[in-house]
Amino acid sequence: MQFRTFGKKVTDFHPSALGFGAMRLPLLDDVPARINEPEAIRMIRYAIDHGVNYVDTAYPYHGGQSEIVVGKALQDGYRDKVMLATKLPVSQVKVEADTERFLEEQLKKLDVDHIDFYLCHGIGKSRWETMKQTRVLDTLAKALNDGRIRHLGFSFHDDLAAFKTIVDGSDMWEFCQIQYNYMDIQRQAGTEGLRYAAGKGLGVVIMEPLLGGRLANTRPPEAIQRIWDAAPVRRTPAEWGLQWVWNQPEVSVVLSGMNTFEQVVQNVESAGRSGVGSLTPAELEVIDKVRETYRALQPIACTACNYCQPCPSGIPIPDHFARYNDAVAYNAFPMYRRGYSRMDENKKANACAVCRECLDKCPQHLEIPDLLVEVHRVLGENQDPSPLSPLS
Ligand SMILES: NC(=O)c1ccc[n+]([C@@H]2O[C@H](COP(=O)([O-])OP(=O)(O)OC[C@H]3O[C@@H](n4cnc5c(N)ncnc54)[C@H](OP(=O)(O)O)[C@@H]3O)[C@@H](O)[C@H]2O)c1
Known part of the structure; x- marks a missing residue:
């Protein structure tokens, strides 16, 4: 495993290049709320045994079951080996007392006494405004103070202007989580947002590095396959996508929502080969061509x-x-x-x-x-x- 830095505010933690995103755990009968628990626990523990030290879940994942299964995976000594991240469902916070209620419920579901990295979930321009009315940050300041949460951040879905407003909106933020991959350099926060947040000292956690799996397709359109085939290096589409994200110096940890054991094994191996600036100019050109071709296919x-x-x-x-x-x-x-x-x-x-x-x-x-x-x-x-x- 390779380890990275987590911004300038959190200096005592070196995240593994790969983090475990617990949003796409293996299922029983294809029902999102029916997680295949033994397999999910095996996957999470394998990742931790191989160096992954950041696990990300959220209140609504898998109909509320993800936090429970992550909590079980972290029994038997695993809790001490990782930083645990989960998210306040800001969209469901209607009155001031809701924040405290959700946090307490989450601590119980996860079966832990504190959460290392707590995020306001999926905020954008309008949720940021609602959060102010319901005084979410005031409540979370108390939770930081009493140690139930250790670091505060937000995950983000909106445009660059909204991103900058939110980054600048509170000095309580120590990190953020953005959707970022080689297709999204100008969408959502984009490359400018990534650099902006890192420039302000925030750790930047990456979600959807493979665009939720779309960039991992092993049967991509022919025009894309031709580019991969002509590349100077052989990699799966998934590994190309992940290596491109890891190549960026501002990235702290890359979450992948792996849903099979094989994907965990592969991504752990890929993370071991990762590094800032490790892609050659010729390899970066391959990605540029893939991006242009995907765009032209739209x-x-x-x-x-x-x-x-x-x-x-x-x-x-x-x-x-x-x-x-x-x-x-x-x-x-x-x-x-x-x-x-x-x-x-x-x-x-x-x-x-x-x-x-x-x-x-x-x-x-x-x-x-x-x-x-x-x-x-x-x-x-x-x-x-x-x-x-x-x-x-
Ligand atoms: N806060 C938020 O608003 C928010 C939003 C989205 C995600 N997240 C978090 O970020 C995490 C990462 O996002 P994501 O799950 O969208 O990540 P992702 O890596 O972009 O997509 C995961 C999907 O990629 C495919 N994949 C991963 N590794 C592969 C491999 N080695 N070979 C082939 N396919 C592979 C799988 O697709 P198939 O299913 O097709 O096999 C998997 O389901 C989530 O799990 C969640 O924890 C947060």
């Missing part, structure tokens, strides 16, 4: 400028186009069809009333109503994508 030329919003029918048009694009580019239709099937019916693409108001607003001149028909055909009716791509 058929709808939507830039997510949001000018089409609000849609009179309430349809999140840019989100639909992003899902469609990713499903096509990453050849990941089942994953996106599952997500689409869970959407409210009145927000699905086929709820478009064809009022055509969006047509005047779209700077890319996209034929939005026609494209929404295509989105529903592919994601809602399980038909192959239109052969007319790229669509614009």
Whole structure:
């Protein structure tokens, strides 16, 4: 295992390059709340036995079961070998007393007397504002004071401007957790956000280093496979993705949500080969080409400028186009069809009333109503994508 640094505020902890993300534990009967406990515990303990010293869970993962299983995995002496991170479900904090209530419940579920790294979960611009109204940080200051939590941070989903506002919004933050991978250099916090947070001395924990598995696809589109085949080094797509993140000096620890024992073994081995600046210019060029090719494979030329919003029918048009694009580019239709099937019916693409108001607003001149028909055909009716791509 390789070990790294955790920002300038937490100097007594050297995180393992790989952290264990307990959001995608192995399941029984494919039911998210039914974790295959013996296998999950075996995986977590194997990782710890091989140097992983940071385990990340959260209140809602696996319908609330992840924290319980992580707590069990950390019995038998494992608790002392790792830093334990979990997250306050900020979206469920409605009144001031809720923060204290959740923290106490989490300590019980995890069966621990303290949490090493506690995060405000998945915050962005609007949750940051709500957090102020419910005085979340005041309550957490008390928990820091009495030792129930040791370090405070936040995990983030929004844009760069919101990220900077939140980083600068409190001097209590010691670390943050961002979505970052070779496709997201300009999305979410992006590379600028990563450097901004590190520049302020925060430890930066990385989530979704493989874009939730999309970059690990062993059967990627042909154009991508050709690039991997011509690369100067042989690596699996998963290892390419992880090594690229580890290559960045500002990254503290990379979480991967491994769901099989083999993935744990592979990622632990990859972490052993990792290092800041370890990729050669030729290897970095390979990743640049893969990124460009994935982008070129995205058929709808939507830039997510949001000018089409609000849609009179309430349809999140840019989100639909992003899902469609990713499903096509990453050849990941089942994953996106599952997500689409869970959407409210009145927000699905086929709820478009064809009022055509969006047509005047779209700077890319996209034929939005026609494209929404295509989105529903592919994601809602399980038909192959239109052969007319790229669509614009
Ligand atoms: N705070 C937040 O808002 C938030 C949000 C997201 C994640 N997180 C945390 O961050 C952690 C990491 O994010 P993530 O789970 O999205 O990470 P990720 O590494 O981007 O995605 C995990 C998926 O990648 C695939 N994978 C991993 N290792 C592989 C390997 N060696 N070979 C082939 N495929 C491999 C698996 O996909 P398959 O399932 O297809 O096999 C696995 O389910 C989570 O587990 C969670 O703890 C937090």
